[in-house]
Every structure is written in structure tokens, then in C-alpha cells.
Amino acid sequence: MAAEESVYSVCGMCSVRCPILVEKRNGEASWIMGNPHSPLKGGLCARGAAGIALERDTERPATPLIRVGERGEGKWREASWEEALDYVADRLKEITAMHGARSVLWSDRGGPFVDLHQAFMRGLGSPNYCNHDASCARNVQHAALSVLGMGRKLVAYDFRNAKHIILQTRNILEAINVAECNAVMDALDKGCKLSVIDIRSSVSASKASNFFMVRPGTDYAFNLAIIHELITKKLYQADYVAKYVDGFDALSAFVQPCTPEWAEKETGIPAERITAFAQELAESAPNVIWHPGWMVARYNDSFNVCRTAYIINALLGSVGVKGGLPLVNTPKDVGRKGLKKLVDLFPKPEEKRADGVGWKHPQFDAGPGLVNLAYDAIATGDPYPVKAYLCFRHDPLMAMPDPEALKRKWEALDLLVSVTFSWSDTAWHSDVVLPLSTYLSRESIIASKAGLKPQFFVRKRAMQPLLNTRADWEILCGLAARLSDVNPEMKKLAFTSIEDIWNYQLQDTGVSVADFAAKGFVELADAPLYREVEAYPTPSGKLEMISGKWSKANIDTLKPYTSPARPAPGEFRIAFGRVGVHTQGHTVNNPLLHEQMPENVAWMHTSRAEELGIADGDMVEVASAGKSAGRMKAFVTECIHPEALFMVHGFGHRLPVESRAIGRGVADHELMPGGLEVWDRSGGGLSLQEHFVTVRKA
Amino acid sequence: MSKYRLKLDKNRCIHCKACEVHCKSKNNTPLGIKLGVHTSSLPVMKDGVPFIKASYQCCYHCEEPACVDVCPTEAMKRRESDGIVYVVQEECIGCEACIEACPWHIPVFNAATNTVLKCDFCMDRVDKGLKPACVTACTTHALSFGEKQK
Numbered sequence: 138m139a140a141e142e143s144v145y146s147v148c149g150m151c152s153v154r155c156p157i158l159v160e161k162r163n164g165e166a167s168w169i170m171g172n173p174h175s176p177l178k179g180g181l182c183a184r185g186a187a188g189i190a191l192e193r194d195t196e197r198p199a200t201p202l203i204r205v206g207e208r209g210e211g212k213w214r215e216a217s218w219e220e221a222l223d224y225v226a227d228r229l230k231e232i233t234a235m236h237g238a239r240s241v242l243w244s245d246r247g248g249p250f251v252d253l254h255q256a257f258m259r260g261l262g263s264p265n266y267c268n269h270d271a272s273c274a275r276n277v278q279h280a281a282l283s284v285l286g287m288g289r290k291l292v293a294y295d296f297r298n299a300k301h302i303i304l305q306t307r308n309i310l311e312a313i314n315v316a317e318c319n320a321v322m323d324a325l326d327k328g329c330k331l332s333v334i335d336i337r338s339s340v341s342a343s344k345a346s347n348f349f350m351v352r353p354g355t356d357y358a359f360n361l362a363i364i365h366e367l368i369t370k371k372l373y374q375a376d377y378v379a380k381y382v383d384g385f386d387a388l389s390a391f392v393q394p395c396t397p398e399w400a401e402k403e404t405g406i407p408a409e410r411i412t413a414f415a416q417e418l419a420e421s422a423p424n425v426i427w428h429p430g431w432m433v434a435r436y437n438d439s440f441n442v443c444r445t446a447y448i449i450n451a452l453l454g455s456v457g458v459k460g461g462l463p464l465v466n467t468p469k470d471v472g473r474k475g476l477k478k479l480v481d482l483f484p485k486p487e488e489k490r491a492d493g494v495g496w497k498h499p500q501f502d503a504g505p506g507l508v509n510l511a512y513d514a515i516a517t518g519d520p521y522p523v524k525a526y527l528c529f530r531h532d533p534l535m536a537m538p539d540p541e542a543l544k545r546k547w548e549a550l551d552l553l554v555s556v557t558f559s560w561s562d563t564a565w566h567s568d569v570v571l572p573l574s575t576y577l578s579r580e581s582i583i584a585s586k587a588g589l590k591p592q593f594f595v596r597k598r599a600m601q602p603l604l605n606t607r608a609d610w611e612i613l614c615g616l617a618a619r620l621s622d623v624n625p626e627m628k629k630l631a632f633t634s635i636e637d638i639w640n641y642q643l644q645d646t647g648v649s650v651a652d653f654a655a656k657g658f659v660e661l662a663d664a665p666l667y668r669e670v671e672a673y674p675t676p677s678g679k680l681e682m683i684s685g686k687w688s689k690a691n692i693d694t695l696k697p698y699t700s701p702a703r704p705a706p707g708e709f710r711i712a713f714g715r716v717g718v719h720t721q722g723h724t725v726n727n728p729l730l731h732e733q734m735p736e737n738v739a740w741m742h743t744s745r746a747e748e749l750g751i752a753d754g755d756m757v758e759v760a761s762a763g764k765s766a767g768r769m770k771a772f773v774t775e776c777i778h779p780e781a782l783f784m785v786h787g788f789g790h791r792l793p794v795e796s797r798a799i800g801r802g803v804a805d806h807e808l809m810p811g812g813l814e815v816w817d818r819s820g821g822g823l824s825l826q827e828h829f830v831t832v833r834k835a
Numbered sequence: 836m837s838k839y840r841l842k843l844d845k846n847r848c849i850h851c852k853a854c855e856v857h858c859k860s861k862n863n864t865p866l867g868i869k870l871g872v873h874t875s876s877l878p879v880m881k882d883g884v885p886f887i888k889a890s891y892q893c894c895y896h897c898e899e900p901a902c903v904d905v906c907p908t909e910a911m912k913r914r915e916s917d918g919i920v921y922v923v924q925e926e927c928i929g930c931e932a933c934i935e936a937c938p939w940h941i942p943v944f945n946a947a948t949n950t951v952l953k954c955d956f957c958m959d960r961v962d963k964g965l966k967p968a969c970v971t972a973c974t975t976h977a978l979s980f981g982e983k984q985k
Contacts, residue, residue, distance in 0.1 A: 182974045
């Protein structure tokens with residue numbers, strides 16, 4: 138009889154971190170489902186379902202590796218963990234002795250477990266903790282700060298109580314967060330309306346009652362016309378605006394020329410549809426959620442697209458309101474004590490950040506900075522040399538545009554370390570690869586999740602690693618122990634068991650490690666709490682139509698609209714996005730997910746395909762600035778705007794160690810030459826869709 | 836037919852393929868073989884909104900299954916209590932007669948073990964009062980499973 142048991146844990150396939158229940162047989166994970174006690178009620182997406190295939194896959198870093206050839210050449214020697222950690226610690230000691238602690242840079246993928254990473258960097262004495270967000274959500278984060286005065290995650294999306302959901306930069310049913318998908322589907326079942334604004338017909342659009350296929354890069358014009366209609370037709374919530382909105386008159390004057398007729402010329406959406414849509418929104422107010430976006434590193438004005446989304450929510454009275462975007466609660470808001478932070482083991486470094494955030498760019502959020510600007514510091518030594526880079530579960534060579542240019546920026550690094558559970562272009566280019574255990578075979582620190590009902594949750598090890606990999610806490614605490622001889626402070630982080638870390642975190646919270654056994658998480662409130670808003674933490678205390686903080690940095694937050702470039706004859710604007718079965722490029726070599734979708738295809742409009750003599754299913758070659766990024770199949774369809782060429786992100790792998798992924802499909806980020814320098818100066822995000830490509834039949 | 840039925844609510848289905856991957860993961864099914872098949876059409880524009888057609892097909896668990904009748908070793912069985920049709924792996928000789936006999940060619944041949952595999956509604960789970968893996972873990976709970984209404 139097989140020994141059967143189960144473990145509550147947290148998924149790690151994408152960046153959502155869904156709660157899971159892992160069934161075990163004879164000590165190994167045998168099946169994974171969504172945590173039945175959570176709002177997932179057992180549901181879990183295909184990526185989450187394929188976690189065991191990841192653990193069993195031997196085509197991932199199996200033991201620590203130290204480079205012996207040139208960077209990127211793929212010549213390694215295998216090392217024991219003792220040797221590899223000694224090697225990294227010794228190199229860090231040399232580098233910091235010569236260039237100071239500030240010469241060390243870190244980046245990760247953000248999320249709920251980064252306190253440990255931040256503590257490690259603080260312990261070292263470096264201010265240069267970054268995450269991946271310059272190529273993801275920085276524009277919406279900064280938009281939230283500029284309108285609400287607080288981060289985007291401090292408001293929730295109360296889908297279940299909404300009457301109208303608008304998705305513009307959020308493909309909610311393909312970039313899957315299981316709990317959110319269920320909340321949206323439950324709302325639709327109850328009669329909530331869904332409107333989708335996109336350049337392409339996604340799965341989300343297939344559930345919509347309104348679908349607006351806008352010309353790529355014109356979302357800002359669309360939103361300005363909606364604001365124009367809400368104001369000129371007096372469709373906004375006047376009482377709410379009087380109480381909570383600052384700068385309404387300036388906004389009214391600003392959108393005065395932005396009529397639906399004007400927007401029609403920009404977006405291609407008929408003026409009467411825009412007018413009717415504004416009317417519909419008003420009918421559902423204040424129970425409207427105009428989603429401000431998730432992955433918004435797209436256009437040069439994406440910051441303003443996100444800002445206008447928040448502004449529309451403000452005009453409809455949905456910010457801070459049930460059925461709209463209510464404020465979330467931290468433990469403190471429900472009268473509980475939060476987790477004790479590991480970063481509090483060390484004083485905050487006084488040094489300025491290498492990326493200029495907080496001093497050269499005072500308006501930006503200093504938390505995770507802007508890693509692309511830190512790369513400039515590596516290349517130029519300005520404001521000071523950055524010589525060591527630790528990259529945790531992050532693949533900038535695939536997430537950022539123009540990998541060859543990025544490699545050149547990294548040439549001045551004396552040490553590049555990847556901590557990773559899968560092969561990636563960045564790991565392949567590193568000096569040292571430290572193989573991270575998969576989320577099934579590692580524990581993580583306890584995380585705190587703000588929400589209508591705030592909670593603590595924990596990832597437990599569901600099985601022992603099948604390869605010679607280690608957990609992040611084992612790696613970082615191991616390095617901390619080794620650095621203690623030159624930096625005695627680091628001893629504080631040299632924990633030798635995860636239980637010791639958990640107990641440190643839970644001090645004075647009234648929660649114990651044993652409390653997680655029942656459900657995998659501990660709720661800190663009995664019922665959802667909708668908090669009345671007194672004042673927003675902006676300079677004016679209100680929702681700011683013109684941001685005071687941005688104005689001080691000389692940035693215009695009611696920025697005049699600029700019409701996006703149209704592609705030259707024969708060209709397309711590159712567009713990319715997500716699909717339910719893959720995530721972030723790192724699942725393309727997963728046996729079960731590769732089987733589902735082995736390659737990406739090029740979506741192009743029927744009229745454009747005809748022009749080029751391309752039929753559905755033909756092989757095409759996609760190039761940018763005359764340089765081919767490879768061949769892929771064409772998907773000829775009416776379901777995309779004629780100016781755009783769309784492909785799912787994450788394909789076109791070239792590493793010989795990935796037998797399934799190699800040579801399949803095309804990598805969109807290779808089609809963005811010079812793209813590291815193209816970013817939204819107002820919001821900080823890269824502008825990944827401000828690039829043009831050519832296509833020919835192969 | 837068996838006393839159970841498995842149904843897809845197409846309005847809730849988001850074409851994410853979790854049903855297929857959960858089935859494969861739970862049943863340890865080799866690459867290239869699927870016991871449950873989710874089909875999504877490519878999107879086409881219909882009334883200004885894309886339309887995607889979806890279906891989920893696994894075994895129908897027939898009342899008088901042809902696959903059971905033709906099986907020379909009686910490895911293919913129908914459970915009297917609830918009508919679930921299943922294969923006893925140890926008794927299967929991989930002759931593929933069942934695949935030929937099934938009007939929908941539902942059973943699949945596993946070259947690694949020289950036997951036939953098919954959906955058994957995750958009998959081991961059903962016997963514990965649970966639902967098949969594809970249903971329990973369907974991302975949006977678009978799949979449902981239960982006893983048929985008389």
C-alpha cells in the first residue's frame with residue numbers, strides 16, 4: 138500500500154503564487170490541486186498542474202556550476218554546494234573590498250517572499266535591490282502612486298460585486314490568476330458586463346459584451362475621450378468627485394478637445410460606440426472596475442494610459458468602494474501585528490541607489506527601483522561602479538529587449554550569478570549558476586498578503602529535491618554565514634533552519650507555525666473589511682488628476698496625447714502577450730506544457746497577409762532592422778488589428794540544454810533593437826511595443 | 836451509460852487546458868497520450884467579438900461498451916455498481932481490438948507498456964467520494980461531474 142499524505146503549499150510556476158494542495162505518494166508529489174480551503178476551491182491552471190513535470194525534468198541546472206569558458210559559451214565545471222558558495226562569497230568579498238558594498242546589484246521577480254532577498258542586500262550594505270518590474274508593472278505602479286498616493290496593490294479588485302469590468306491592459310483569462318479568473322467568471326454568471334479594449338481578440342475578449350479593437354498605441358486617446366464624455370455629459374459621480382478628487386477643473390479643461398470624433402480618428406473606434414460606452418459605465422457606477430493594468434511595459438505613454446484608468450475609476454466613484462477598487466487591509470488595519478521583517482535585522486544603507494531612483498528620479502518608487510538604469514551604471518561607472526550582479530529567478534536576457542546590447546552593458550561585471558530552477562539565457566551567460574529547488578521541493582519564508590481579509594501564508598516543502606538543488610533561504614543564509622568573517626553583521630542572517638526563520642517572523646503576531654497546518658494560511662480577520670477612506674496619502678489628500686509629486690519632478694501628468702507612429706508600408710508594430718499554458722518563457726521546455734504548445738505563431742490580419750502573399754499556416758521569417766529573429770508559422774485572422782503582428786512571449790529558445798524548446802518559434806524581445814533605451818520617462822517602464830518588424834514568406 | 840456524467844459549461848471555460856494537464860499529471864500518462872481531450876477552435880470574429888468553440892471529450896462509459904465485448908482477455912471491464920468502464924493493466928495484452936471497436940476510438944495505445952489506457956473517471960478518487968482530477972482542478976470550475984438526473 139502506497140503511503141499517502143498531502144501538504145499545503147504555494148505554487149511557483151508564474152508570479153501569482155496561488156495556494157495549492159500537493160498530494161504525495163511514497164514521499165513524492167503525485168498530484169497538485171488548488172487549495173480547497175481558498176477561493177480557488179481546488180482549481181489550478183495548466184502551468185500549476187505541470188509542476189511535478191518540472192521537478193522530474195532533468196533538463197534544468199542539476200548541481201552548482203562555475204563557468205570555465207567565455208561568458209555564454211556554455212563551458213562549466215560542476216561544483217559541490219560548499220565550493221560554489223565559498224566561491225561566490227570569496228568573489229563578493231574581493232569586489233566589495235575594492236569597490237564598496239554598493240557595487241553589488243540584485244534583481245528578482247518581486248512577489249511576497251522578497252523580504253529575505255532585501256535583508257541579504259541590506260546585510261551586505263548595498264542599496265541596490267531591484268526587481269524585474271521595469272519590464273512589467275512599473276508604469277501602473279507609478280500611475281497608482283501619482284493618482285492614489287499609494288501602490289497599486291493597496292487597492293483590491295472586487296470583481297464579485299462589480300457590475301461592469303473593463304480590461305484594457307489586463308488579459309485576465311489568459312494571464313491567469315486562478316482566484317481572479319473565478320471571481321470574474323462568477324461575476325459574469327451573475328450578469329456583470331465585461332468590456333475589453335485590446336489590439337487583438339484574446340480569450341478575455343471572447344467573453345466580452347463590448348470589444349474595442351483599437352489601433353495599437355492609441356489607448357490613451359480612447360481613455361481621454363471616455364473622460365471627455367463622462368465630464369461633458371455629466372455622467373460622473375458629482376458628490377464623490379467633490380469629496381475625493383483634486384484637479385477636476387484642470388482635467389475638464391484638458392480633455393475638452395478629446396471628443397469621441399477626435400478619438401475615432403486615432404483609435405478607429407466609431408465615435409458613437411465611445412459615447413454609448415461612457416453611458417453604460419455611468420449606469421453601473423460606482424460598481425465599475427476599469428482595470429489599471431498588469432504587464433504595462435508597452436508604449437511610451439503607458440503610464441498615462443494607466444493613470445487615465447485610475448482617473449476614470451475616480452470619476453465613476455469606484456475607488457475605495459465595494460464592488461469597485463476598495464482599499465485592502467494590512468494586519469495593522471484589522472488590529473493585528475504584522476510579520477517581523479528580516480530587513481529590520483540591518484540598518485538601511487545611506488548610499489544612493491545606482492539606478493538614480495529616489496534622487497535623480499525622485500518621483501519613482503524606491504522599493505525595487507529600475508533595474509535597466511542600474512545596468513547603465515555597470516556600463517558607465519556612473520554614479521559609481523557596479524561590479525557584481527546576483528540574479529534570482531529572473532531572466533533579463535529574455536525579459537528585456539535587445540539581449541546583445543544587454544550583454545554588452547554587462548561586460549564590466551566581475552561577477553554574474555544566477556539563482557534559478559530552470560535554464561535561462563541569463564543563467565547560460567552567468568559566471569556561476571546556483572540551482573534553486575523547484576517550489577515543490579523548497580520552503581519559503583512566511584508571506585503576508587494584504588486584502589479585504591489579510592492573511593499570512595507559507596510555502597512548505599512537499600518533497601525532497603530530486604536534483605542537487607537548494608532553497609533560497611539555504612543559499613542566502615549559507616552565503617551570509619560565509620560573509621560573516623569580514624562582515625560580522627551578516628551572522629544575524631545565517632539561519633540554519635527554516636523553522637528558526639518562521640519563528641523569527643511570527644514573533645508577537647499571536648500566530649504560530651502550527652497554525653498553518655489546517656489550511657496552509659492564517660486569516661487575520663473573520664470577514665472582508667471595507668474600509669471608509671478619510672484621505673488619500675497624496676500631497677493634496679485627494680485623488681490627484683494632476684500629481685503633485687510628479688509636478689515637483691517637472692513631469693506633466695496631464696500630458697498632451699501624441700499620435701503613435703504608423704508602421705511604414707510592409708511593416709508591422711510588434712505586439713506580444715500571454716497564453717494560459719505558458720508563463721515568462723521558463724515553461725516552454727516543461728514536458729507537459731511543451732506538449733500543449735510547442736511553439737508560438739505570428740498573428741497577422743487577413744488583409745495584410747494577402748498583401749504579402751502569406752496564407753494561414755505558411756512559414757514566415759520575422760525581422761527587425763534587417764535582422765531576422767527566426768521562422769515561425771503564420772496565423773492569418775480577422776482577430777488582430779492590421780497594424781500589429783502578435784506573438785506569445787517566451788519562445789525562440791536557443792540553448793542546447795533544452796531539447797524541447799530549442800529552435801521552436803520566435804523571441805519577440807530579439808525584435809526590439811535599441812529597445813533598452815526606449816522607455817516611458819513618466820512611468821519608468823520599458824516601451825516594448827514601440828518597435829516595428831517586417832515579415833516575409835520563408 | 837454509467838450513472839455519472841461529466842459536463843463542460845462552455846460559458847465558464849477559458850480554454851486554459853488545465854483539464855488535460857491535470858489528467859496527465861494525476862494519471863502519470865506518457866507524453867503523446869491524452870485520456871481527456873479539450874478542443875478549442877481558433878478564434879473567429881462573430882458580431883464584433885471573437886468566438887472560440889470548446890469541448891471536452893473523454894470516455895462515454897457506454898451502457899453496452901463495444902470495447903468490453905471485444906476484449907479477448909477481459910482486461911476491459913464495466914463496473915456494475917456505477918457503470919465505469921476501465922482497463923486492468925496487468926491483464927491487457929495491447930491487441931488494440933477495443934480501439935477498433937469503439938465508435939470514437941477513445942482508448943489509446945501506450946507503446947511504453949504495450950497496453951491500452953483510457954479514462955476511468957479517476958475511479959480511485961470516485962471511490963473516495965471525490966471527483967475526477969480534471970473536474971476537481973478545472974481552473975474556473977467549468978467542468979462538472981455527478982450522477983445523472985433520472
